[in-house]
Amino acid sequence: MDKSRVVIGFLGTQLDQSAKRGDRWSGWRPSIAVCQQPDLVVDRFELLCDRRHESLAADVAADMGSVSPETDVCLHWNELRDPWDFEEVYAMLHQFTRDYSFDTDSEQYLAHITTGTHVAQICLFLLTESRHLPAALLQTSPAKRGSKDARGIYSVIDLDLSRYDQLASRFQAEHQEGLSFLKSGIETKNKAFNQLIERIEQVSLATRAPILLSGPTGAGKSQLAQRIFALKRHRQQVAGPLVEVNCATIRGEQAMSTLFGHIKGAFTGAAAARSGLLKTADRGVLFLDEIGELGSDEQAMLLRAIEEKTFLAVGSDVATSSDFQLIAGTNRDLQQEVAKGNFREDLLARINLWSFSLPGLAQRRDDIDPNIDFELQKFTTTHGRKVTFNKEARNKFVAFAHDPATHWKANFRDLNAAITRMATLAPGGRITTEVVDEEITRLKHSWHGSEKPDSHAATLRTVLDENKIAQMDRFDQAALAEVIKVCWQSASLSAAGRELFQVSRQSKQKANDADRLRKYLGKFGIKWSDIAR
Structure with missing residues (x-):
């Protein structure tokens, strides 16, 4: 079933006036022109009018009925103190959309944005764009110069149509x-x-x-x-x-x-x-x-x-x-x-x-490579000297950076410091394996020296960030650290479970060691794949 077409627009207090001389049908009058379009049948026109222009509204409604007898013209009165006051106009239109009984299943709505003050037109657009007014935009304009066609031309702008993909792509480009x-x-x-x-x-x-x-x-x-x-x-x-x-x-x-x-x-x-x-x-x-x-x-x-x-x-x-x-x-x-x-x-x-x-570097190991490139470029910009890795040296440093045992205690600050030191020491602007070895030793020494002898933090940092570790009791830290170490030494989840539950499993008809270990690790958001060696 075809939907009824409903147009919502303002009375044009200037444009909808009839010509002072001659035939009143000879000039373009946008509200009336909408109803004159042969391929745009309007079943109902909701005309928003100011009480100060009742006589004009009556004339325009009569003329719309004359050119389109099938159109039901409904006048909606408002008493705007200042039609150029954005807040007042928007409030009036917003209330109109709240009070109006829209039936999108059986009616199609068009918001006529040619008449009314510029403020009114902007407010109609905003309410349509936000879907407070479930309509497409209707824009009308007079015919080309020299033409005597009083109907003018029109265009329907549906803000949801794919024909505006080019406009949407500009916003997407700005977003990216x-x-x-x-x-x-x-x-x-x-x-x-x-x-x-x-x-x-x-x-x-x-x-x-x-x-x-x-x-x-x-x-x-x-x-x-x-x-x-x-x-x-x-x-x-x-x-x-x-x-x-x-x-x-x-x-x-x-x-x-x-x-x-x-x-x-x-x-x-x-x-x-x-x-x-x-x-x-x-x-x-x-x-x-x-x-x-x-x-x-x-x-x-x-x-x-x-x-x-x-x-x-x-x-x-x-x-x-x-x-x-x-x-x-x-x-x-x-x-x-x-x-x-x-x-x-x-x-x-x-x-x-x-x-x-924000996650730490240990939780973003797949971003280490682009961050290495970023730090090298930053070094070049700051020091005016381009530095690169040779292939073997880069592979060695990347492998070290991705190793779960490399916990990057100071996160991106550690990475920045490491790249800066290696770039500074690079002979001829090329970071060699010797420079990488020296830096790896330096990092390991600094991290080891900052750990307490009885701390399990180094083990836990291989799979958890600092915030999660800080929220754990020392009892849980110690127990989980021991579990992780056993998992490192085991070939499978089942093997690790057998080692960890070797006493209690004897009293069970069905040991199911792997499932018990999986559930224990799951309490801390850890999967076997996170810790398997």
Whole structure:
């Protein structure tokens, strides 16, 4: 069954007027012209009219009925104080879409965007694009110059049609450009990380709400915050600066003064007033790295600054205003910090609306190769000297980097330092196997020297990130580390299970060692393939 066609549009208070002289049918009048199109049968025309133009509306409705008797013209009255006020016009149209009984199963809707003020046309487009108005766009225009055809021409623009793939591809290209920018141009291969960056790009450009970036030290939180700011600046979403603060470097009264400023004489040594970094970040982005290090007083003041966009400088009783977007970074589990009483629950709830956990390098081993190339290019840019690996040396370093026993304790900072050292020592601009061997020994020594003698962290880091390890009891760490070591020494899951359950399996009719071990590892999100040698 064919659907009825319904047009929704504004009365054209200028364009729909009849000619002052001569035949009133000789001039192009867009609302009436819609009903004159031989191949565009309109069953109903919902005409939005201002009460101040009742006489014109009646004339236009009569003329529409004259040229198209099958069209039912319905007048909808409004009393806009200012038809050029965006907020007022949008509110009126939005209410119209809420009150109107759309029946998309039996009716097809067209939003006529030729009449009305430019503000009205924009609002109609926005409501159609957002699907509040389930319609296609109808655009009309007069015939070519010299033509006496008063019907003019029309076009229907369906925002969902594939004919607009070229327009969509431009948005997609811009989207991909944003993703590449957030990844510093590195062609990362890790699927989970690429999905994470895609969501961060989407959120960063859609909101000014706080963003929380968590992850181990060296996972790239600071660099990502800088990239988010640069992307928002490029899209003209922020006008102020990026202000970066490492909260671990400020304490007590210094933290309050650094963040919120102080007035002259607020404390001993306050010889002059200071605006504070929150004020400096006005209309920009404030990146608070290691936010979990803030004291309780600073947390309370920050919460007020986020919610009310005002705060008190030290020693002042006059509120200072600052409108900034907060990006917070942490390598701690803030939920655990709340449970311990070290972090405010209400502050966490406020900054945790958009939370993203960045994986460490050990969880992104498939991205090691492109990151090596990135670090070499960065070295070339910084030092003005191109350095490459010979084939054997690169293969050796990549094999070491991918080895599960290589835990990359400082993550990308370790990789950056390793490439920088090897590039600096490379004879003739070529990194050799001798240089790689020296660097591998250096890295292993630094990691081994930082481990406690009785720590199981080195074993656990081969399969788990720092955050998960930090959430485990020492009992579970010790037990899981021993299980992993047995698995390394076993040829199969069943063999490892027999070794681990050699006593308890004797009392079972059906031992099923492999299934018991699989379920135990699954409690920690580990698969046999993650640890099999």
